[in-house]
Amino acid sequence: MKALGRQILVExxxxxxxxxxxxxxxxxxxxxxxxxxxxSIISHNFHKxxxxxxxxxxxxxxxHIAIHTWPEYGYAAVDIFTCGETIDPWIIQDxxxxxxxxxxxxxxxxxxxxxxxxxxxxxxxxxxxxxxxASNS
Amino acid sequence: MKALGRQILVExxxxxxxxxxxxxxxxxxxxxxxxxxxxSIISHNFHKxxxxxxxxxxxxxxxHIAIHTWPEYGYAAVDIFTCGETIDPWIIQDxxxxxxxxxxxxxxxxxxxxxxxxxxxxxxxxxxxxxxxASNS
Numbered sequence: 001m002k003a004l005g006r007q008i009l010v011e012x013x014x015x016x017x018x019x020x021x022x023x024x025x026x027x028x029x030x031x032x033x034x035x036x037x038x039x040s041i042i043s044h045n046f047h048k049x050x051x052x053x054x055x056x057x058x059x060x061x062x063x064h065i066a067i068h069t070w071p072e073y074g075y076a077a078v079d080i081f082t083c084g085e086t087i088d089p090w091i092i093q094d095x096x097x098x099x100x101x102x103x104x105x106x107x108x109x110x111x112x113x114x115x116x117x118x119x120x121x122x123x124x125x126x127x128x129x130x131x132x133x134a135s136n137s
Numbered sequence: 138m139k140a141l142g143r144q145i146l147v148e149x150x151x152x153x154x155x156x157x158x159x160x161x162x163x164x165x166x167x168x169x170x171x172x173x174x175x176x177s178i179i180s181h182n183f184h185k186x187x188x189x190x191x192x193x194x195x196x197x198x199x200x201h202i203a204i205h206t207w208p209e210y211g212y213a214a215v216d217i218f219t220c221g222e223t224i225d226p227w228i229i230q231d232x233x234x235x236x237x238x239x240x241x242x243x244x245x246x247x248x249x250x251x252x253x254x255x256x257x258x259x260x261x262x263x264x265x266x267x268x269x270x271a272s273n274s
């Protein structure tokens with residue numbers, strides 16, 4: 001069995017509450033983390049909730065990163081979904097941990113899109129094709 | 138232990154390849170599914186890749202929905218992340234299955250943001266607060 005993608009579900013506990021309530025800082029941290037991993041950013045959206053909390057997504061050519069924060073609990077949920085072999089999602093996980101000053105991180109890696117392939121055969125991944133950048137939003 | 142959110146990771150196999158390669162249809166199907174669940178849509182972005190495949194995210198007040206499709210494999214990966222008790226993510230899962238004509242669906246539900254709370258105490262969820270709609274993108 002081979003997988004088209006892998007996804008890391010990260011629970012960041014004991015974060016700096018000011019950082020994870022600041023939509024601009026979160027946007028910078030996630031975009032920097034994404035660039036550090038060499039993923040190709042296609043679009044991003046971040047939203048601040050009242051009175052607290054931020055949600056955001058970064059669509060990358062290799063899939064996506066999503067975040068939801070609960071500053072009142074010092075907690076942020078982050079998903080890092082990548083396909084292909086060129087991106088190391090753990091670079092993104094580590095960068096976010098450092099800048100959120102998270103004292104307690106729990107991560108789970110999942111395989112997505114499992115297919116049975118013949119010996120020596122590979123699955124083809126979307127990132128081999130440049131995105132056309134046709135978009136609806 | 139109580140959870141701030143829950144997330145359904147859905148593997149849709151044996152989908153209609155034309156549907157899951159059509160960015161406009163995917164956008165309509167996901168937005169209709171989201172509205173059917175009564176979730177509040179804040180923003181959405183969908184992108185078509187060349188030569189095939191679509192990626193997209195829908196940020197909702199209650200968290201997010203994300204999709205990546207591989208029409209060449211008849212496969213779509215969908216995440217449905219919700220917080221609070223008002224939204225039933227399975228309504229979204231079922232709607233997408235129907236319109237993708239998926240012959241084989243595998244879903245896994247995860248709890249996100251686990252906290253120990255005293256007996257009778259509840260965690261507060263962001264959706265109780267209206268989103269302020271301040272956004273960076």
